Amino acid sequence: SPPDEVGASSATSEKGPRDNAKMPPGTHLRYPAQVQAERLPPGALPAFLLEAPETRFPEEVNVADRFLAPNLAPGRADRVAFYSGERSITYRELDRAVNRLGNALQALGIREGDPVVLRIPNCLEFPVCALALHRIGAVVVPTNVLIRERSLTHIVRTTRARAIIAGHECLDEVQAARGGWESVAHRIVAGGEPAALRRRGYLHLQTLSAAASERLESARLRRDALGTVFFTSGTTGMPKGCMHLNVSILAGPCIARHMFDRIGPGDVIGGTPPLAFTFGYGNLFLLPLLAGVPAALIEGRSSPEAIFATIERRRVTIFNSVPTAYTQLLAHQDLARRFDLSSLRATLSGSAPMLPATFEHWERRFGTRMLNGMGSSESYVSIFSAYSADPRPGSMGTPLPGWEVRILGEQGETLGAGAVGRLAVRGPAGNLYWGDPERQAQFVQDGWSLTGDLAWFDDEGCYWHACRADDVIKSRGYRVSPAEIEDALIEHPAVFEPAVIGAPDPVQGERIKAFVSLKAGIAPCPALAEELREFTRSRLAAFQVPGEIEFVESLPKTETGKIRRKDLKELESRRLVTTAARDAGA
Numbered sequence: 001s002p003p004d005e006v007g008a009s010s011a012t013s014e015k016g017p018r019d020n021a022k023m024p025p026g027t028h029l030r031y032p033a034q035v036q037a038e039r040l041p042p043g044a045l046p047a048f049l050l051e052a053p054e055t056r057f058p059e060e061v062n063v064a065d066r067f068l069a070p071n072l073a074p075g076r077a078d079r080v081a082f083y084s085g086e087r088s089i090t091y092r093e094l095d096r097a098v099n100r101l102g103n104a105l106q107a108l109g110i111r112e113g114d115p116v117v118l119r120i121p122n123c124l125e126f127p128v129c130a131l132a133l134h135r136i137g138a139v140v141v142p143t144n145v146l147i148r149e150r151s152l153t154h155i156v157r158t159t160r161a162r163a164i165i166a167g168h169e170c171l172d173e174v175q176a177a178r179g180g181w182e183s184v185a186h187r188i189v190a191g192g193e194p195a196a197l198r199r200r201g202y203l204h205l206q207t208l209s210a211a212a213s214e215r216l217e218s219a220r221l222r223r224d225a226l227g228t229v230f231f232t233s234g235t236t237g238m239p240k241g242c243m244h245l246n247v248s249i250l251a252g253p254c255i256a257r258h259m260f261d262r263i264g265p266g267d268v269i270g271g272t273p274p275l276a277f278t279f280g281y282g283n284l285f286l287l288p289l290l291a292g293v294p295a296a297l298i299e300g301r302s303s304p305e306a307i308f309a310t311i312e313r314r315r316v317t318i319f320n321s322v323p324t325a326y327t328q329l330l331a332h333q334d335l336a337r338r339f340d341l342s343s344l345r346a347t348l349s350g351s352a353p354m355l356p357a358t359f360e361h362w363e364r365r366f367g368t369r370m371l372n373g374m375g376s377s378e379s380y381v382s383i384f385s386a387y388s389a390d391p392r393p394g395s396m397g398t399p400l401p402g403w404e405v406r407i408l409g410e411q412g413e414t415l416g417a418g419a420v421g422r423l424a425v426r427g428p429a430g431n432l433y434w435g436d437p438e439r440q441a442q443f444v445q446d447g448w449s450l451t452g453d454l455a456w457f458d459d460e461g462c463y464w465h466a467c468r469a470d471d472v473i474k475s476r477g478y479r480v481s482p483a484e485i486e487d488a489l490i491e492h493p494a495v496f497e498p499a500v501i502g503a504p505d506p507v508q509g510e511r512i513k514a515f516v517s518l519k520a521g522i523a524p525c526p527a528l529a530e531e532l533r534e535f536t537r538s539r540l541a542a543f544q545v546p547g548e549i550e551f552v553e554s555l556p557k558t559e560t561g562k563i564r565r566k567d568l569k570e571l572e573s574r575r576l577v578t579t580a581a582r583d584a585g586a
Contacts, residue, residue, distance in 0.1 A: 029224040032243050039437040046430025047447030052402035054254035055428040062218040063249050064135035067289040068095055083314050084124040085299040096214045101132035103212035108186050112137030112219055115159040119166040121145045122297045125190040126275045127285055129165050137219030140228045142276035149173040154238050155231055156181050168192030223247040230278050230377045241434030242377040251428035252381035253287040255400050259385045263291040270296035271320030279350045282381035283320045304332040308339040315343040322351040344368045352562045353465045355487040356394030380429045396463040403427035420466050423455040424448040471565055473502030473510050480544055488539040494522045499555050499563045503572040514546040517554055524551035
């Protein structure tokens with residue numbers, strides 16, 4: 001049976017959001033079949049908003065054409081599209097490479113709707129492969145090169161991927177799982193030595209492309225056809241597949257442009273986010289194409305020296321990264337002085353909330369505007385922020401065009417200013433989980449997508465992130481946000497990076513515990529731990545002061561730089577069990 005439609009025409013559908021009758025016209029989209037709509041309660045599918053000018057697209061589209069074609073006009077085709085290490089590629093060269101690879105993939109039998117997994121680091125081959133797949137209508141499934149075989153196999157099996165394209169430096173996990181991928185017909189490698197790869201059973205991407213034609217007719221696809229599947233970073237179990245329609249892929253960068261006062265001639269966009277995640281895919285891959293400006297990719301490890309060197313060499317003006325990277329860059333101020341960073345005019349932080357202290361420290365040190373965006377794998381790109389709005393340091397800012405936002409109470413009621421509740425959104429993208437009806441029903445209510453965050457807004461309409469809903473600490477009857485404590489801790493001159501959790505406690509339920517990594521050259525000691533407790537006591541309420549501080553060399557993080565508080569909580573749970581067993585034995 002055909003997928004359900006969402007919009008005004010489906011207001012009476014038992015499977016559609018209950019408030020669809022209130023939706024604006026022109027939003028008639030089909031849900032992907034993989035969402036398993038027949039197993040969902042009413043209201044568990046997202047209501048898409050497509051009335052903003054940035055979100056209006058024709059019924060038939062092609063993602064590659066929308067981003068590439070305008071840059072092939074006379075006078076523009078020979079401009080650089082991407083810098084990557086020592087290499088670069090113009091729009092004309094990019095278009096030809098995309099066509100050759102698209103023809104090669106079609107010759108292998110890759111067709112419209114076929115999922116293809118990408119396991120490619122930030123380099124020129126990523127945009128070529130992604131655009132080629134978009135051009136022929138295949139479904140792009142980007143994966144971070146740091147995930148291991150178990151997660152990679154989960155992604156391949158979940159999507160029943162038809163092929164995988166991997167960088168030659170990322171083959172270990174592919175090789176380890178070759179026997180368990182029944183759906184994969186082709187394993188293609190970008191780079192490496194062709195003969196050696198052929199002996200191992202791989203196809204060589206460059207060899208395939210070299211023999212293919214540079215002329216290719218683009219697939220004409222419905223705007224509601226499935227275009228990409230991004231998998232979450234797995235902070236709460238195995239990665240979850242988040243599906244995105246072509247219209248969401250197109251709308252995301254158009255909306256993201258509003259985060260900056262302008263993007264135009266002379267700009268160069270750079271950064272560290274993996275292109276395999278929505279932050280990098282939207283802001284470091286598609287947004288530069290939309291704006292017709294170069295993107296500077298950092299190949300290999302994004303060390304502070306590599307970042308500063310890329311900014312200087314490519315004259316990067318707009319820089320994208322994650323809070324942990326900005327913390328590291330601030331810790332290397334002597335290194336920064338070796339490079340000319342005067343080209344920078346704007347910096348964007350995403351993937352996780354940035355603490356106000358880091359925000360202010362960056363602006364004082366480098367003199368550039370710092371913007372804190374907020375989005376998710378489900379929303380595709382940022383929901384909040386606006387460069388011109390001058391949001392308060394540490395806030396999420398205001399909703400971007402095309403997004404509606406609510407703060408919901410425990411009973412689903414809409415809360416007013418100052419009240420902390422669940423963050424619910426709807427716009428050009430929504431929560432669509434591949435084959436996961438339980439999660440779908442949990443995180444979409446009445447057509448509103450729940451982000452899993454707790455937030456609030458002030459009297460001026462500026463939104464603030466409180467914490468992840470599952471990170472709230474419940475201690476002695478109080479509900480405590482770890483972000484407030486972390487922001488207080490990081491202001492101490494000895495602290496490099498803090499993480500606060502609710503550690504299990506048989507008496508209090510949870511006790512507030514802080515894990516702290518110190519700046520280079522500072523030694524941990526009990527006196528410093530007590531000093532940090534007094535430091536937070538002078539800034540916070542008594543019930544927010546950490547009862548225990550543990551010093552660590554580094555904090556566990558996901559591939560996108562988010563702190564894995566889940567790992568810290570599990571560590572404390574194991575310690576509690578061990579202590580209980582020891583006491584019982586005694």
